[in-house]
Structure formats: C-alpha cells, structure tokens
Amino acid sequence: MTRRVPVVATILVLFAVAAMIGLGVWQLQRRHEKEALLALYAANIARLPVAVSALLPLDDAGLFRAVSADCGQVTGWTTAAGHAADGRTGWSHIAACRTGAEGPGLHVDMGVSPSPEAPKGWTGGPVRGRIVWLPDGQPLIAHLFTARAPRTPLIVSDGAAPGLTPTAPPDPESVPNNHLAYAVQWFLFAGVALVIYAVALRRRWR
Template sequence: MADRWRRPRVFGIVLMLVGVGAFVLLGSWQLRRAHEKEALFAAYAHAAEQAPVKLAQARHSADATRWPLVDVEGTFDPGHAYVLDDQVRDGRAGVMLFNVFVPSAGGDALLVNRGFLARDMRGDSPQFPAPPAGVQHLRALYAPPPGAGIRLGGNALPAQANWPKTTIYVDLGEIATDLGRRLDPRVLLQVSADSENRGFVRNWKPEVFPPERHYGYAFTWFTFAAVVVATFAILHRRNGRSRPIARGNPR
C-alpha cells in the first residue's frame, strides 16, 4: 500500500499557515509573560531588603513592576476598616484587614493591608485587631491594590452599617466614595511588626498569575499549532491501493 499526497489548494495552505502562525505567536507571547513574571516574583521576593524611601519619593518612582519599600509616619483612622474576604494562604481560608492610614506629611490617605488572618477550624471569622493609636512609624511596600478578577455582584459598601465593612474586592474608587475622602491609588503592604503579636501573616507576593500558569498556556498554544499541522497532513494524504491480481475461474 503506497502513500500518495493530494496537492493542497492555495486557500488551504494559507489557512494552515495563518493558524500555525497565530498559535505560535500566542505561545511565544505566553513565554515572554512567564519570563517577565519570573523576574517580577524574584524582585518581589527581595523587595523588603531594598533601601526604604520616603512616601513622596515612592509616589513618583513606582511603576507597574516595582514596589518601593517606604518608611512613613502617620495615624490610623480607628473607625474605618475593610475586610477583604475569600482569601487563601498556604491552604488556609481567611481574610485581609485593611485600615485607613493618614500620613503626617500630608497628601491622600492610604489603605494599609495589615496582613492575612486565618479563619478557625469551624470557618468562623477571626477577631479583627484594632489599629494602634497615636502616631505610628510604618515600613511597608507601596504596591497596587489586589486584583479584582471577575466581579460577580457588587460590594454594596454604603448599605453596610457596621464597621469593619466586608468586601469581595478592593476598588479604591468605591472605597473612597464610601469614606467620603480621597485615597492614594496604591496601598501599603505592611512589613514592620506591630507592638504586639496580633496573628497577622505578612508573606506578600504579587497578585498576578504565577509563571507556571503562563508556561501551561504556552504549551497549549504550541500544541494547537502542532495539531493544525498534523490535521493538514492527514487531510492531504491518501492511500493508493495496488491493482488486484486477476485470478482465473476455478476448475
């Protein structure tokens, strides 16, 4: 049995090349994103080791891939806090506690992420420690707010009468409206210890897809490209059978 090839039409060739090219471009883009995320996570892992700067300097030097370490003085607003629900750290469910912080040097107030608090074994909410009173000296990362992902429903913050208010994503515009005051477009991720142990976990990491996710996507796109080439080859291959041998009539 001999294999013979059908001559493909020009349209089929063009369609195959376009498909393969698109999938290869998508896979290459995912590889670049993976490399960027690796550099991002490596820089973030050492962010707390960098030399701290003043908040005013951080506000001018921060960009999409850099979170300056800042030293800032100010006071916490004891009456207003937000609890970011549905958080997971090291396999444990819990919340993040955000308090409003007013810098002594002036400027917009900031939300300070004081850390992760795990729920108990029954899934009940933890106790929310009140912020320390008086002028505080904080060391923190000046970072973007956590990503919101896909929003299903609203926070309905104004409808909540009791503080702290629970939220399912941090929208600084909505929170500023709820507070009736301007907020900095970034938040502070506290790295300095409190005056006493309050149970916060402050293992900060970027709120983005990890590099492994992008490598997985890249593998998928390259696989699609290989499938297109294999399908094109299969569709344009035909099997030619040899002529049957003539046999005489049986006697």
C-alpha cells in the same frame, strides 16, 4: 486525481497556527522580563525602608520594598483570603486609609483572623510593611484582551491590628514565572492544529 486544498480553510488554519506561535514567542519574551523583575524584587527586599510617598505613583519596580506610611483615618474595611505569618489561613483585613502626603488609594493589610468581621480596635496610625499590588481578582487570561485597570498599592503591615495575627510578609518567590510552560503549550497547540488539519485533508483526499 488532483488533490485540491481548500483555500479558505487552509488560510484560517495557518492564521490560527501563526497566532499561536506568536503567543508562544511572546511568552518566551515575558519569561526573560519576569526573570529580571524577580531579581529586582529580591534586591528590593534588602533595601532600606522609605516613606511610601517616595515610591508613588507605584510601578512594578518598587514592589516588595519596605515602606512606612501614616493611615490618618480608616474609611472602610475589605477582606480577602489570607495567610498569617504563623502559617494559619483566614481572612486578611484590608483598611482603606485617608492619608496626607501619601495621596489617595492607599490600602493596608492589617492582619488575619478566622472571621470576616472587620476589626474594631484600630482606626489608623503609623504603619510599616512591604508594598505590593492590591489583588484585583481579574483572571490572567483577561489581560491578553483588555487593558488592565489602574492598580492600587497595598502595604502588608509588619504589625497587626488588635485581635488580628500579622499577615505573612510578601515573598518574591511566591510570584509565578510560568511563561516557559505557557510558551510550550502554545507551540504544542500549533503543532496539534497542523496535525489535525493534515489528517482532515488526508481523509478528504481519500
């Protein structure tokens, strides 16, 4: 008896397997890139502070650098889940600042409190802290299929606005490097897909 292999189904399965293997290889490449970036972040921690204008427009290579800036005027407040330097959790209060030389889009994390209510005792002034990206809330998987929107720099202030507790300083060790695990998952998915298809073919031939 001739054992025929369904052409269309086989092509689709092989295409899916090839795509999963490609994603696994891409994750391995991203792993090496992330390791180099984490080493750069660790070096940035030890560098001398600079004016934030020296790092703008910001890219990943400037993250975790100590910077200084002038918040000329607070134009609004937003909140996000935050961790204080003393270990407590609460609401991080992020000020949107109107600035001069630093340009538009500068945000400053001015501390943590148990309440989401915006602080009222700080309207701007000099700030010092470390620069990171303002969280955008976009799921990581979405970055595979859509272009990331322009990101906004965020200075996590060393000090806190009146009534707030200083936010925990940004730590490069908190940046995940899970690309090896993701690569293994994609390779496993490819293997499982081949096994399932082989079982399906075997049952079909029986």
